[in-house]
Amino acid sequence: MERNVNIIKILYASITAAIVAVACEAEAGDFISAHDGAEIAASPNPWQIRLRALDVITRDSGRVDGLAGSALSFSDTVAPEFDISYFFSDNIAAELILGTTYARVQGGGSIAGLGELGKTWLLPPTLTLQYHFTDFGAFRPYVGAGVNYTIFYNQSGKSADRLDVKNAFGTVLQVGFDYMIDDHWGFNVDAKKIFLRPDFDANVGGRNVTGKAKLDPLLFGAGITYRF
Template identity: 60%
Template sequence: MSTDRAGLSNNQAASVKLLAPVAALLALAASPVALSPAMAADVATPVYKAPVVEVPSPWQIRVRALGVITDDEGYVSQIPGSGLSYSDSIVPELDITYYFTENFAAELILGVTPHDIDGSGTISSLNKIGDVWALPPTLTLQYHFTNFGAFKPYIGAGINYTFFFDQNASAADSLDVKDTFGWALQAGFDYMFDQHWGINVDVKKLFLEPDFDAVVGGTPVSGTAKLSPWLVGVGVTYRF
């Protein structure tokens, strides 16, 4: 068996020649110097992905149970010492809110309420004069405080226009309560359990004094029903 000058056999020399390119490739792959600059940067610097933050929708709705508590004031112009009183009610109510910013929003309140109209003072003997239904859509501009975490109080002011319908006379021969404008003040808060769901407590004061015409005992009369109700609501908030 022949050997080369280093004392290796011919077979050993051939094996060394075959393994040398493989060893060179392995050394090149293992060396960080062999990586391109882009690859080296990718390996050395981990990529940070910021968490995705969901932007709140500007739309929000609330469903409330609403207590309507009226002022018992008013009069019949032609009868001195006359007065009026009105029944209170509890009704469902829906409101729709649009946020212009996180602080400023507009809210539209929708609901209908039934009311009895009773005589008081010198006309208390008439008892129930009649009954009406009121539809008082109210639009308020609100300011929402945003520095209390999940507790989000707000205040508002706006305008109301009340429609009176399904009017029925009782002691009166006829009754016509006029539709009218009024002002509204508002305060309340949402307590949000998460980005979408929360509970709401809301109080409004409507300054509402509609005029009316009636016929009592064949005599036409007129006057003002000073309803000016408090609206006290508790319900559920959902922000889209």
């Protein structure tokens, strides 16, 4: 009888200990979940957008094959730019840059007498990977590098009877900064260099010619930033 009582006491103590252990584990789990939730709530949204006004300054260089001393120049333009960024961490982000502009192609050197050869519109989607510095408070500088693919469209000749600039890949270097006014809104200044040298063909005075346009544009932008 005494042995049975001891067994019952042992079982009761074991069950009580188990219940206490389960209760403590559940409470700890609730605390961890609440703590994680607080961290998630405090984490910034990874998405960011910008709208900039962009000054596009092209390099005046290029050639028409077979015409000694030939040169090309291209008009500078001002255009809007929209970009979308995704932050993988506080420091690392990817940025997709969207915009469109145009360039007037002028003859130079031995073909300067042709004047404006024609005009083409450019759609240059650009993807960069950036490193953001986070040790300067509201001032947040960054550097980036990436790839560009420029689509030339709506092309027309002037002194050239036909102008066809070929789509081309380019590489990109980038530097800039955001100055955040609050958790969401900020002011942005940005500079990019695109190394872009597309081939082209044209018909000038009934003669088919080919060449290379060394655009290599330098892009200066300023605008607003919004972090979701």
